[in-house]
Amino acid sequence: MQVLASAKVGLVSATLVGVISLSAAESAGDINIPAGYRNWFHVNTMVIDRASPLFDQLGGMHIIHINATGEAALKKGGPYPDGTIFLDDLHEFSISDGSYVEGALKALVIMVKDKKYASTGGWGWQALAGGDPKKPLVTDPAKQCFACHQPRKDQDYVYSTYIP
Ligand code: HEC
Known part of the structure; x- marks a missing residue:
């Protein structure tokens, strides 16, 4: 289990490095901050702390909701x-x-299921720096996001599972 957990953190780290190296695009496209997300079902929480070599780029407390x-x-x-x-x-x-x-908000990272996103697994992908709709970080969702979620095709491209 320890090995699995490390591998997952490695994956996530790689992701955010790619995302953060891009400057904010001009528009967040059609994915914005969903209303009321703070009241949604809590799926899981993952912390990337100083023990990770990639802490500087993407350390943080990832609190996932659906x-x-x-x-x-x-x-x-x-x-x-x-x-x-x-x-x-x-x-x-x-x-x-x-x-x-838990401290200040770093980013809101979003996946929206819709047939119109057929080319990226049926999901739309976006990340808003600081939760600011004017600071979208995703310009190429296929490369920046979908590529890394593809190994989870059996779970509809979702990594998280229900933890009772
Ligand atoms: C390098 C691999 C990788 C890349 C690239 C990546 N992700 Fe993920 N993503 C993961 C992993 C692993 C998890 C599971 C995290 C957990 O268990 O807490 C995850 C979880 C998520 C979740 C919660 C639902 C789920 O699948 O568990 C969302 C939302 C999400 N990612 C959105 C994005 C967006 C948007 C992008 C592009 C900016 C992106 N991801 C890029 C690996 C990646």
Whole structure:
């Protein structure tokens, strides 16, 4: 399990390095901050801390949510109906006496299920720096996002699974 966890963190790290090296595009396209995401179902939380060599680029507390449309599918392991949204609420964190404490918002990372995104697995992909709709980080979703989610085709390109 330890090996698996490290491998996952490695994957995520590679992702964000690519994303952050790009300057913000002019428009977030059609993917914006979904209303009410703070009240969605909490899928899981992952922390990338100083022990990771890539902490500088993408350390943070990844807090993943799913909207009500996709909740039942999450519990079955996919596939997801159109209208499903996954949102990674990425925050800074500090460590105080061994406790990892959530800090400021770093980015909102979003996947939206819709047939119109057929070329990228049926999902639309975007990341907004600081949660600012004027600071989209994704200009080429196929390369920056979808390519790395492809190994999870059996789970409809979603890495997260339901943790009871
Ligand atoms: C290098 C591989 C990689 C790349 C590139 C990548 N991701 Fe992910 N993504 C992952 C992994 C691994 C997880 C699971 C994280 C966890 O378990 O907490 C994940 C999780 C997610 C989730 C939560 C749902 C899920 O699949 O678990 C969203 C939303 C997401 N990524 C969006 C994006 C977006 C948007 C991009 C492009 C900016 C992107 N990802 C690029 C590897 C990647």
